[in-house]
Amino acid sequence: MSSATPQDASALRGTASPALTPFQEKLRIYVKAGYPILYVVTAEEDRAIESIAGALAEGDLARRKTYVWSVSRGLCTQDLKVVDRKTGDPTKVLPFLLEFGEPGVFILEDFHFFLDERSPQAPVIIRQLRDLVGPFKASRKTVVILSSVLKIPAELEKDLTVLDLDLPNEEELLHVLDDTIEQVSDNPRVEVNLEGDARERIVKALSGLTRSEAENALAKAIVTNSRLDPQDINLLLAEKEQIIRKSGMLEFYATPERFGSVGGLDELKKWLRQRGKAFSESARTFGLPNPRGLLLVGVPGCGKSLTAKAVAAEWQMPLLKFDLGRVFAGLVGESEENMRRAVKMAEGVAPCILWIDEIEKGLAGTRGNQGDSGVGARVFGTLLTWMEENTAQVFTIATANDIEGLPPELLRKGRFDEIFFIDLPAARERANIFAIHLAGHHRDYREFDLSRHVAATEGFSGAEIEQAVVSALYMAFAEGEDTRLQDRHMEAVIAETVPLSKSMGEKITLMRQEAGEKWRRATGEAIQADVETTVDEPPPVPRKPRRVFEV
C-alpha cells in the first residue's frame, strides 16, 4: 500500500482549489497517491461521475481521462463513446484495463453485483481485481467502483478504499433552487417570491437531502400551491422529515420538555448551559471547539432520557433519535451502510442533537460471538471514528445504565466531552421533582408537606416519584371526583412503593459505588445529607394549562 493516508489530506488541502468539495479533495489525493481501487458509496450516479470528473479536471491530474463502464454499454469515454464493445462482459473489462495503454480513472457502475458472493462471476472478478492492484499502482490507473450499497468481499478489504460522496453543499443546493426557479420562470401560473434571506432559508431547509431529493421536494412545494415563497419552508422541512423517517433509523423527536422539567442535576445543567453557547460563530472566533457530545450513565429512571430531550428544546435544535438496534437489524453487510447513511443524514440536519438512547443495548449485538463475522465491531468502529472526526455541528447524547456493558473504547477521552453519572436524587432534588410533577398535574407543591414526602422517598428515582404522584391522584379520584389531592394520599402510595434501589439493592449499590468514583456527578447535592427540602427553582408552568371559561 502506498503511504498516503487521509491525514495527509489535510496537509495537502492548502494546495487544492477552494472550490473542491471534501470528497473531491480526498479523491485527488487517493488518485495521486496511487490507490488502485476506490469504492464510492452513493445513490446519485450522475452526480458522482460529474464530481469525480470535476475533481480530476485541474492541475497535474488533468491529463488523466475519466472512463465509465456499465454492463449495458461496456467501457465508454465520459461523453459515452464506446472504447471497446467486448468489455460489456464484466469478466472482460478488468483484463482490458490491465492492458490499457494510458493512465486514467475508470468508473465502474453497478459493479457490486458482480462482487456479491451469490454472483457466479464473483470468484473470477475478485481475483481479477486483486491482480490489478500491483500493476495499477505503477501505471497511474485507478478503478472507482460506484455503488449505492457498501458491500465488500472480505478478500478485497485490504486493497480497497471507501469514500462517501458528500451530500450537496449549500452552494450546490442554491444551484438546484436557481435551476428550479429558472424552469418555472416562463410559467405565468407559478409565482416565485423569495425576497431577503428567503433563498438562504430554503437552502438550509434542503440541507441533508441528495440533489434529486432536493429537486423533488422543491417541485412538490411548487405544485402544491403554484407558489414558491418562504411559507414553503415548513413544507420542505416536513418533506425532509419524511425522507429521514424512511431510513428507519433516525426519528425526529418533538418534545416540550425544557430544563425546567428536569429536577435537580444542577452540575449537569450548568455544564450544558455553558456548552449551549458554544455553537455560534463568535464561539469559533473565540477559539472554542464545537461541543461533541455527552454520555449519561446512571440509575434507571433518574432523568437520563429526560435530560437528552430537554437539551434539544433548550438549545432549540432538532432532536434526532438514533435507533442503534435498527442499524443492526438489517441483513449482515448492510449494517455498515446503515450506520454511514444515518450519521450523514444527521450531518445534513446539523446543527442538531443526535440522541442514542440506551447505547449499551444497541451495542450488545456488536460484541461477543453473534456469528456476524465482525460486522458489528466494524459498524461500531464507524460510529466511534465519526464521533471523533465529525466536524458538523452534531452533538451526540448517549445514555446508558448498564456500565458493565459499555466497551472501553467508547469511554476514551475525545469521544465524549464529558461523562456524567446520574445518581438517585438527593433530598432537595426530590423536592424539585415532586414540585415539577405536581405542577404537571395542575397542583401547587406549596399545598403539600413536601419535607415529609421527601424524607419518605429516600432511595426513590425520579420516575418513581412521578409514579407516586400519579398513583396518589388515582387514589384521590377514586374517592370521588371532588376529592382534593392531599398529603395522606401521597403518604399512602409512597409507603406502598418498593423502589428499585431496594428491590435490586445490591446491583444498584454496586453501580453507584463504581460509577460515582469514576465519573463526574451530575449533581452538587450530597445524596444522604439531611438538608432543607425547599424548592429553589420557580415551579414550572403546568404543561397543559387549564382553560378558563368566563361565563
Ligand SMILES: Nc1ncnc2c1ncn2[C@@H]1O[C@H](COP(=O)(O)OP(=O)(O)OP(=O)(O)O)[C@@H](O)[C@H]1O
Ligand atoms: N430529575 C428528574 N426530574 C423530573 N422528572 C424526572 C427526573 N428523573 C426522572 N423523572 C421522570 O421519570 C421519567 C423517566 O425518566 P427517564 O426516562 O429520563 O429515565 P432514564 O434515566 O432515562 O431511565 P432508564 O435508564 O430506565 O432509561 C421522566 O419522563 C420523568 O417524568
Ligand SMILES: [Mg+2]
Ligand atoms: Mg432512558
